[in-house]
Amino acid sequence: DRYRNTNQDDYRYQDGNYEGYTPNDSYYRGGDEPAQEEDAQSDVTEGHDEDDEVYEGEYQGIPHPDDIKEKQKKRAPAVDDEYRDRADLMAERMEDEEQLAHQYENIIEECGHGRFQWTLFFVLGLALMADGVEVFVVGFVLPSAEKDMCLTSSNKGMLGLIVYLGMMVGAVLLGGLADKLGRKKCLIISLAINAAFAFLSSFVQGYGFFLFCRLISGLGIGGSLPIVFAYFSEFLSREKRGEHLSWLCMFWMIGGIFASAMAWSIIPHYGWGFSMGTKYHFHSWRVFVLVCSLPCIASLVALKFMPESPRFLLEIGKHDEAWMILKQVHDTNMRAKGAPERVFTVSYIKTPKQVDEFIEIQSSTGTWYQRWLVRITTILKQVWDNVLYCLTAQYRMNTLMLAVVWFTMALSYYGLIVWFPDMIRYLQDEAYESRVKIFDEEEVSHFTFNFTLENQIHRNGEYRNDKFIGMKFKEVRFEDSLFEDCYFEDVRSTETFFENCTIISTVFYNTDLYEHKFIDCRLINTTFMKEKEGCHLDFEEDNDFLIYLVSFLGSLSVLPGNIISALLMDKIGRIKMIGGSMLISAVCCFFLFFGNSESAMIGWQCLFCGASIAAWNALDVITVELYPTDKRATAFGILNGLCKIGAILGNSIFASFVGITKVVPILLASSALVGGGLLALRLPETREQVLM
8 A cells, every 4th residue: 555655645636736727637646536437446546455456467448538528528518629619629739738748747757767768768779870870881881882883073972962861851751750650650661761771772783773772761760860859758757858868869979880890890801792793793891881781670670569659649649558558668667676566556648639630531432542642641731730830939939949050050060070081081192292202204124013103203204115014003193204115914003194195006905094094195006905894983092991990989089978968968958058069069160270180180070079969969859848749750850851951061061171271161160050059048948848
């Protein structure tokens, strides 16, 4: 009886009121409350007889709130809903939602925070990890994929862009569907799309099909982000929500670390693959793409064993299903805490007035595709109505301010994340060019070159009866030189050109010295035989290890920021966290003026990432808390989609200034962060409010 009395005290009304409103509808209460209908009694309200005690797993035929309402209507007949004004119905629904919000908070507190939430934490964390991996995959595979697919600079740019476009569309579309079809169902769809097309993209050979697969893969994983945060938040109490949503954000960092480590472990091993004939090649970078789909697949499998969000089920009137899930959460946590005898005291839960109508077409009406077309059209219209609802008077100002903060954060963060490695590569190129060797008026005859020539310029030279066999030219230029009776065989070249040269009676056999590498040259009695097959483009020799190291350190550097934001999120509030983090990040940007070496740029990148992560975490939390349950994933999806637009613009703008000036990127990033941070301080604080 000790547990029963404790729970009765927790949920007893004070003077017949709760949180300032009168309980005029079906509620769960035990103990001293006036008895409901006989069949609505829970065993917990009748004491704990040995024969009648209820343990987890039993459903007691609890009456649906609509049954209670029906009996009330018999006592006081009311006007049917079909004759009532829609505004009245919406007002009644909003009142119901407010009551449900406070009641649901108490139920989650009774369920406690334990094994169930931690299990869901890791399952959803794998989905968030897959999102983090997706951002890095294309950047890591490009140096290898460009050779296999013969990609031009514009092709590579489109490949980087297409992933963000897919994520933008997926966030808006699947986020909106999650508010209509359910969190779990839409998250499974999202992860299944990503896993299927990521897996397929590792096998396709053509650039066009690969681009399409990465687009659809991005669409899938883009839809997971808004659903993950909405889903997890609905199992957390007010006191735990900010902290544990921030801990969840750490999986994005883990995704970046996983991608960097796998890229370094797999891609350099070119032998990890196979070929089928001369057309089909499965190289190590494709193995890397396969491995990167594992977090998504793992989350997809584990998610099958998790329940739907009970908060979502209550919003659509599925009372009994929601009750059973909440009982499962309660019993799972109580067993883990060593109190399996503790009984779930909830008898029934408030369900909001159902206003939206979905007309199901009978199977005899029209053809199958006409029925599906009507269903899809109806759902998309409801999603669009949700989008418009986020811009109504009640939410317009918050939505617009959040949109600006999300956009400025994405513009500066993603812009700098691309700018850092580009600047490091530019500094490397400058250092490389400073070490160039110049040879003037050299005369070489009857000599065999069978070694690599690298980073050299040969001017006004004469080469007679020389052989160039089994060698490589790397960054070599011949200017105003003469080649007479020479022989080139099995020669490979990168960024090598012959300018204004005279080539007489010379043979080129099995080389990649193609026509475009001879600029303003005179070719006299010269023969080209059996040119090397494959791509005719030159590719930069990237320092793969440095690329992986920079990404690894950038991901790892957010660990302190993640820990600090998680520990302080519920103490100092979301608004101060966003504003403070963005302003500190803006200050970090100014230190980039002193980044004149590779090590300095890596250091400033780590500092910037570590400072900015707290703003990202707080943005995720406040976006979840500012919107009601039936609009939560939609609003998050819209704002996250806008974030991807900022990322695309940031990538394009910042990359265009590499090697030209550092002033524009630094000033643009810092001013965007300052403006967004100051605007964020005007948002309402949400740490004390329940989830509506």
